[in-house]
Amino acid sequence: MKKIAIIGGGAAGLAAAIAAGNELARLGAADECEIVLFEADPERVGRSILATGNGRCNFSNAHIDPACYRNTDFVEAALRSLARLSGVSEWGSAQPVGAYGASAQGSAQPVGAFEAPGRESTQSASVFEAPVQRFFSDLGLMWREEGEGRMYPAANKASSVLDVLRAALDVSGARVEFRKALRAIEAPARGKGRFHLRFSDGTIAHAEKVVLAVGGRGVSAVDTSSVIPCELTRPVLGPLVTDSRITRQLNNIRVKCAVSLERSGSLVAREEGELLFRDYGVSGVCVFNLSRFACEGDVLSIDFLPHMPSADRDAWLFARRKHLSARLGENGQIAAEDVLRGAMLPQVAQVLCKCAGIDPARPLSKKDVLALSRVIGGLRLTVRGIGDAKQCQVSRGGLSIAAFDPQTMEAVRASGLFAAGEALDVDAPCGGYNLHWAWSSGLLAGVSAARSAVSADGEGEGE
Ligand SMILES: Cc1cc2nc3c(=O)[nH]c(=O)nc-3n(C[C@H](O)[C@H](O)[C@H](O)COP(=O)(O)OP(=O)(O)OC[C@H]3O[C@@H](n4cnc5c(N)ncnc54)[C@H](O)[C@@H]3O)c2cc1C
Structure with missing residues (x-):
């Protein structure tokens, strides 16, 4: 059985694991691949999400503009690619049903179509926002929009975002291993076969596909030098x-x-x-x-x-x-x-x-x-x-975007290796943009890793 290893169970890693599980199921390939999420934390995934937005989790923004992000072109290409994968057309065929009133008061009145200030009321979320909104709608999350488009869960607690993610993770079939801090990743021999994952507890795992989602702080501690260059990160925001x-x-x-x-x-x-x-x-x-x-x-x-x-x-x-x-x-x-x-x-x-x-x-x-x-x-x-x-709130640096294809989040020179979230050199201002990037890039990397695992021919035999 092939293995998809997701490294890091924060925002990007959870989105990647859920998306990979859903994609395998959609392709009827759930029996061919296992998904394992390796998390450094001793007992839970998503701990980093609980601290966001002062415990309320400003999980996205209703006005996502790629220009807000460092490495704008890469982010725009990735968000557009995710929209295509999600079947979202320009100005969103996806009508997010989880959205409550778009006013700063956060009225508990459902408005049906998502209305944001400055947009025609007939327009819904744009291609940049809709896939994440659809993802959370599907998970059952309800939210409200506050000032400057900041989106918070209707329950006003970050734990409600984590709750829906954990429930979806259970359904996805992904297995979680805790206390697994990745120390080094090594490329498959002759570019074929499986990646070697060395953990700080001395254990080794192998996987055909790897999604690196260890966050901005985590990425500097992982030796990726044999597969991909990684710059030291520095804190910003x-x-x-x-x-x-x-x-x-x-x-x-x-x-x-x-x-x-x-x-x-x-x-x-x-x-x-x-x-x-x-x-x-x-x-x-x-x-x-x-x-x-x-x-x-x-x-x-x-x-x-x-x-x-x-x-x-x-x-x-x-x-x-x-x-x-x-x-x-x-x-x-x-x-x-x-x-x-x-x-x-x-x-x-x-x-x-x-x-x-x-x-x-x-x-x-x-x-x-x-x-x-x-x-x-x-x-x-x-x-x-x-x-x-x-x-x-974020780190700058990490994995250079030049080494990844924004259509899939796959490394250009290390086929089978994907990255998502803050591990990549992408950051944005406060307002839900950083988590939006983590979910979006995680979804894209997860779907791409699953498709690549299913379509890969003969891999895993070289080792
Ligand atoms: C206090 C605070 C408040 C914030 N508030 C907001 C907000 O309201 N809205 C917003 O958009 N953004 C916010 N951010 C930024 C946002 O949290 C991050 O951009 C986002 O969490 C990045 O997601 P990620 O999955 O890439 O990384 P992380 O969320 O950092 O997740 C990385 C995961 O990988 C695990 N890990 C790390 N190293 C390893 C390893 N070697 N092996 C295995 N596992 C590993 C970690 O334990 C963690 O679970 C906030 C940040 C902070 C610090």
């Missing part, structure tokens, strides 16, 4: 360490703002949303997203009033100064922080005034007002590097 003299005074304060990442005076990327000051630097979704582009020495420029043009901001500050001095009379002295009262927290106002170089002992001059306006529109922090790696 996390907090940034910056010049801490300013941020430590605002530790744990959250602000809604816009943040621009600048390099040598040019804009690299801009994000709007919530920023969290920490004693070491800055965190929050918009910082996480910028961390994918940030290098040491770059500057983060924080705009505390992003919807107010700079001329309006100047005018507003002058109007506040005038209003306050009229109230205080001739002898009253306006504190710069008073001008900002009501617009931002006192601690933030205090720090901004300090950064603007305002001397609290002197009356607030026109020059002071203009300096304060400039700092409100662009508090500058120098990036020192990525923050705590444990808080980072």
Whole structure:
């Protein structure tokens, strides 16, 4: 009997195992092949899924755009290939039945056809989204769409996503082996036969087809050098360490703002949303997203009033100064922080005034007002590097996409070896995009591995 080995039981590995099982059944070949999922964890699959989305699992996004991803062309080709395999035509013949209201309120009212803001209501999910939505619909998952297209399970718990996956895994016929951390993979002799899988407990397994789905952190620990090159990974999508003299005074304060990442005076990327000051630097979704582009020495420029043009901001500050001095009379002295009262927290106002170089002992001059306006529109922090790696959501690097065919996820020079998920050098911003990639590439790799196992002629005899 031929063996399909799936290495890693996270999002991509589970999708691959389920898809491979379904495909073997569809081809009437379930008796010819066994699927074994090797997972490093001592007792459960999908543990990594439980921690996602703050325990709620933002499992996909209703507006998947390949341009959001690193290695865009590869991702687009893979998503289109999966759509073809799933029989999804442009603008989706798949009507996902698991979708609940597309509003941020997450109304419990089923809407039938999936309606997303900015799309004609007659249109459903696009080719990039539909296969994953159909996959989860078929598993029985219900979900709701929140702000910016983020999709969460209706039960609001990551465990409900894992529940449906585990139930489907049971049905798929895949066998799971725990405490199996792959240490090295070796190619079949003369390119024919079976891959050798060496585990850290000293055991060896053989398989005709292998799907590597060990995630971004896991892939660096696997010696793949005899089959495929693998770059070291580094954490991204996390907090940034910056010049801490300013941020430590605002530790744990959250602000809604816009943040621009600048390099040598040019804009690299801009994000709007919530920023969290920490004693070491800055965190929050918009910082996480910028961390994918940030290098040491770059500057983060924080705009505390992003919807107010700079001329309006100047005018507003002058109007506040005038209003306050009229109230205080001739002898009253306006504190710069008073001008900002009501617009931002006192601690933030205090720090901004300090950064603007305002001397609290002197009356607030026109020059002071203009300096304060400039700092409100662009508090500058120098990036020192990525923050705590444990808080980072993805890794960059790993298996080069150049070594894989996006039509199948199979290695170009190592036939029978497939890869999926974060083990590949693909990452995206927060919002469900990374899990969407894990499911999509896992489904594609699983179906491709099953088809290749069934169609392979005479393999497995060379060993
Ligand atoms: C805190 C946190 C929150 C996140 N929230 C979101 C979110 O809400 N939405 C989103 O889209 N993305 C989120 N992400 C990113 C997302 O979780 C990953 O992109 C996704 O899980 C990658 O899936 P994967 O299957 O490739 O890898 P993983 O989920 O990391 O799974 C890899 C699996 O392989 C196993 N493994 C590792 N090494 C070996 C080995 N040598 N041998 C055998 N098994 C091995 C691991 O135990 C694990 O089970 C979050 C990440 C983190 C860390």
